[in-house]
Amino acid sequence: MLLPSFKFPPKPALRLIALIGVSLLAACARPDPSEATRDVFDPYEPQNRGMHEFNRGLDRALVRPVAKGYSTVIPDDIETVIGRFSTNLSLPSDIVNSVLQLNMRGAFHDTARLLVNTTVGLGGLFDPASEMGMPKGTNTDFGETLHVWGAREGAYVELPLLGPSTERDTWGIAVDLFTNPLSYIVESPESLIGTGAGVAAGLSKRSKFSDTIDAILYESADSYAQSRSIYLQNRRFELGGTSDRVYDDPYGALEPSGTLEESNVE
Incomplete structure (x- = not known):
């Protein structure tokens, strides 16, 4: 008697499925005071403050001067092209998350x-889609996917290099490493091109918003509390604050993802 053959999914797909399952369990496991109120849920504040000081020191010693040097050396037009290329490479991940949502x-x-x-845009170096009047990208992530699925925000955390986040968004960042199909299609070392473009785009943003970021990190009375407040207000607003949960967006269309602290000002 012949039995039907069964093939297991490839290992990257199994890892992604496992991460999604663990993310949902972890995000829904504990009570979340921030769901019912606008208060900050920060039980790890001492550790977060220590990480914040590390990030601030790294920004002062490395990220800020490198970003300023990068923007000084690289012409504006080239910076724009690199930013477009990086954005185009992120679209497959956005598509996956939109489908999951x-x-x-x-x-x-x-x-x-x-x-x-x-x-038409030569790999994303140009943006003919916008010139044709096509809608802007959704700019979503797996943290938003978890939110759509009902996962709780969890505690506020500050991550090394990446800055402000929440438990839910931290799991989202981890899963997003696997949600971009290009990571399975493009092999090394070609795959490092996208990483390099993302770093370069982050440096451009750090330089572009230097005055605002410096004011938050180095001029405010409590840069940790300031960064935390701006991030949480923006992230909750972005995920759809309702009439009974209104979050101010002091700097406009902020983005929660990116390099060190830039999410606080965009």
């Missing part, structure tokens, strides 16, 4: 933008 409209728009900018 059942946001099929966003997935369709991002797919169309990816196809146009990758072909």
Whole structure:
């Protein structure tokens, strides 16, 4: 008697499935006071403050001077092209997360933008999709996917290099390392091109918003509390604060992801 053959999914897919399952369990496991109030849930504040001081020292000694030097040496037009290229490389991950969120409209728009900018825009170096009036990218992540699935925000945490986050978004960052299909298609060392473009784009942003970031990190009375407040207000606003949960967005369209502390000011 012949039995039907069964093939297990490839190892990267198994790792992704396992991470998604662990992320949901971890994000939903503990009570979350921040769900019911606008208060900050920061039980790890002593450790977070220590990490904040590490990040601040690293920014002062390395990130800020490198970012200023990078923007001084690299022409603005080249910086813009590198930023477009980095954004285009992030679209496959956005598409995956939009599908997981059942946001099929966003997935369709991002797919169309990816196809146009990758072909007509020479791999994303140019942005003909915007010139054609196509919607902007969804700019989503697995932290937002967890939110859509009902996972709790969890405690506030400050991550090394990455800065402000929450437990939910920290799990999201970990899973997003595997959600971009390009990580399975493009082999090393070519895959390092995308990493380099992302770092370069982060340096550009650090330089562009230098005055605001410096004011938060080095001029405020309590830079840790300031960074925490700005990040949480923006992230909750971005995830859809309702009429009974209003979050001010003091710096405009802030982005929670990126390099050291830049999420506080965009």
